[in-house]
Amino acid sequence: METAIIIETIIKAVIILSVFAALAGFTTYIERKVLAFMQRRLGPMNVGPHGLLQLAADGIKLFTKEDFIPANAAKPVFMIAPIITASTAFIAMSAVPFFPEFELFGYTIRPIIADINVGVLFVMGVASVGLYGPLLAGMSSANKWALLGGARTAIQLLSYEVVSGLALLAPLMLVGSLSLIDINNYQAGGISNWIIWYQPLAFILFVMAGFAETNRTPFDLLEHEAEIVAGYATEYSGLRWGMFFIGEYANLFTICFLISLIFLGGFNDLWFISGGLAIVLKVMFLIFFFLWTRASWPHIRPDQLMWLCWKVLMPLAVINILITGFVMMF
């Protein structure tokens, strides 16, 4: 029995690694296409039908590019930083239940690597360790733009960890469990049971914090091309640069799965749509929403970001927790 579990876990881990690494590449294609359509362009068209093979071309380019380490960089830190981003993004996925249980050859498979009872805490914790990737990258690059990017990593990710943690607290108080499977099962009774209806404010706050934590556009101060070239990734090339972006897109998927699991009913059946398909649809919509905002909303300044976080979002989150507490008490 022990060996069976170990083998099953290894297989699941390999599947998650390969699927999400491939999805990260595919999302770059989707992102380029969707952004292009939103700006009345065609996007990649020349490599393969409608640019589909652009993925392979990008991959070959990233693999064969010179791996460049600047002369004055702190070499070991510089080399390790992208690995931190990519690996924490994937480690965070180990506690996320992607689909409902299903049977294969009479064997019940639970599509979660480790059903630990502090799932949310684990995911948020590992995801916040991921901030060391950009931070160390920016500080070790011996480049002032990279250094600025690293500094912005600190202010942005640290601020929004607070907001996302506080925003999650209120729904967790309702559910009374930190396990993502329990949170999902809490919303089993159809759309009216979704936590978004009980906790709309927490939902908005968590989505905003999610934008900040995945460095998506209204809050992508870490690599603000217009101001600091490419921020923390200025000196990176080839596969190390690619790992940053695999990590970023993997984070994007984790956040989208978290939002749909915690607020949007998770993998429960939706009318006639089966649970597995329902969560895929929700995640796809959220990813589209992330691209949509990238096409339509402007960047904000670092001081605006901090102001919004500490003076608006955090008090709102605390008030939300207080109200939830009072409602539950009486």
Place this chain on the structure above:
Amino acid sequence: MSLEKLKNRDVSVDDYINIFEDEYPKTSWEQFKQVLRRSVKGELFKGLGIVLNIMRQALFKGEMQTVQYPAEKLPISPRYRAVHKLLALLESGENRCIGCGLCEKICIADCIRMDTRIDENSRKEVLEYTINMGRCIFCGYCAEVCPELAIVHGGRYENASEQRAHFALKEDLLTPLDKLKEQKEYSGFGAISPDADEKIKKTPLSY
């Protein structure tokens, strides 16, 4: 104008109208109110709507702005001044140029150079005809002045080549014999009429 107005040298402030597009918040409470007002107004979501609408128009109404450039090119005006072409006579494929040298003379960038001599039949023959594309400013005077419409501006605007000389030698500019059928008449000022084909007659020289 009165004397005071004339003497007033402070022109920078006088005629300007200051536009205050908004009352800027002064205290932090006003700032907070501004944030609230803007959040409730839903300007961000209006922006999302506009972008989605643009995407819908691009995808389903064919309002795509892209031109797939090397495969698809925008039409250019017939009088567009791109790289020169030397036209040939339609009957014989001979050079239309009579070696008058007007283009060389009028060229304000001094980039056209021609060498001529009087040949055995005591006609003028053009030995060398070059245009220095590094100097040419594409003013179009040469084409305007040419009495025979021998030098015109073609439609080739993609000036990428290994060497500038590729555009500028006579054999490159002159319409080659096998492409004579594709030679289009210059339709700009001073060009021959569209029904010139019917009017064209063989000259006695060819008998």
